Amino acid sequence: MRWFWIDKFIEFESGKQARSIKNVSLSEEHLHDHFPGFPVMPCSLIMEGMAQTGGILLGESHKFKYLVFLAKVPKFKSHRPVRPGDQLIYTATLTDAREEGGMTSVVAHCGDELVAEAEIVFAHVTEEDAGIPKGVNQKNVVEVGLAGVLAESGINE
Amino acid sequence: MADQEEVFEKIREVLEDALGVDEDEVTPEATLIGDLGAESIDFLDIVFRLEKAFDIKIPRGELFPENLASADSGFVVDGKVTETGIAEMREKMPHADIDSFAKDPAVTNVQNLFTVDMICKFVGSKLDG
Numbered sequence: 001m002r003w004f005w006i007d008k009f010i011e012f013e014s015g016k017q018a019r020s021i022k023n024v025s026l027s028e029e030h031l032h033d034h035f036p037g038f039p040v041m042p043c044s045l046i047m048e049g050m051a052q053t054g055g056i057l058l059g060e061s062h063k064f065k066y067l068v069f070l071a072k073v074p075k076f077k078s079h080r081p082v083r084p085g086d087q088l089i090y091t092a093t094l095t096d097a098r099e100e101g102g103m104t105s106v107v108a109h110c111g112d113e114l115v116a117e118a119e120i121v122f123a124h125v126t127e128e129d130a131g132i133p134k135g136v137n138q139k140n141v142v143e144v145g146l147a148g149v150l151a152e153s154g155i156n157e
Numbered sequence: 158m159a160d161q162e163e164v165f166e167k168i169r170e171v172l173e174d175a176l177g178v179d180e181d182e183v184t185p186e187a188t189l190i191g192d193l194g195a196e197s198i199d200f201l202d203i204v205f206r207l208e209k210a211f212d213i214k215i216p217r218g219e220l221f222p223e224n225l226a227s228a229d230s231g232f233v234v235d236g237k238v239t240e241t242g243i244a245e246m247r248e249k250m251p252h253a254d255i256d257s258f259a260k261d262p263a264v265t266n267v268q269n270l271f272t273v274d275m276i277c278k279f280v281g282s283k284l285d286g
Contacts, residue, residue, distance in 0.1 A: 071198040071201070072198050072199070072202055074174065074175060074177075074202060075174075095205075095209075096205045096208070096209075098217070099217055100201055100217055101201050103202070103205045121198065121201060121202050121205070123198055123201060
């Protein structure tokens with residue numbers, strides 16, 4: 001499994017706002033355990049999709065100079081269960097970006113309906129602090145995993 | 158001069174949101190780490206919220222100085238902050254109660270300098286320019 005919880009970006013305004021899509025599918029294996037006979041997308045994964053949208057927005061605002069780590073979720077509210085067949089649209093707004101990290105406010109909609117909202121704080125860390133090998137960073141993820149979809153959507157980085 | 162009561166009330170709200178604490182827990186003398194359960198990442202969250210609540214800019218390390226009392230700061234001997242270290246703290250943290258700290262300058266007591274009152278004084282001085 002690849003840890004991508006967004007399928008593509010549909011809007012990307014550098015340093016301000018990004019919108020992405022996640023199509024929820026019954027082929028996702030975890031949905032059959034969560035819950036048997038009543039598949040619901042786990043809120044933790046909705047949060048992850050929100051964090052990926054907001055984290056890439058923050059990372060790009062510094063030209064991916066920093067490693068962006070999800071540090072804290074001060075607020076998360078779910079308004080209704082998200083089920084297979086739903087298309088989530090995450091809208092992340094960068095509310096603060098500075099040398100040490102940043103903060104985003106993210107909402108998730110299905111159509112016009114608000115299904116979840118969150119505030120997410122990110123910290124900038126070094127590769128050493130993060131304990132990960134050199135060269136693995138968010139830019140790679142964007143280039144390898146998401147650049148294709150960004151290009152496909154006709155959105156320039 | 159900034160209205161101290163108003164400043165305190167806003168800071169109380171900031172800390173309630175950032176730390177998930179109850180209103181009555183936020184007293185002027187409460188320590189952020191010991192009493193309110195703040196962790197290192199919460200400091201960044203608090204700084205973001207203070208900037209927004211008071212429309213001020215807080216440069217990195219100004220409210221919560223980094224590495225003042227870490228092992229490689231050169232200010233710590235035998236688990237205690239040295240005289241030079243204490244002088245440095247007075248300069249970097251003018252809003253903290255360094256006098257009380259100086260009576261028992263154990264490194265473990267450094268975290269007690271970060272109190273609600275310290276934030277109030279810091280914000281007050283920012284607002285007064």
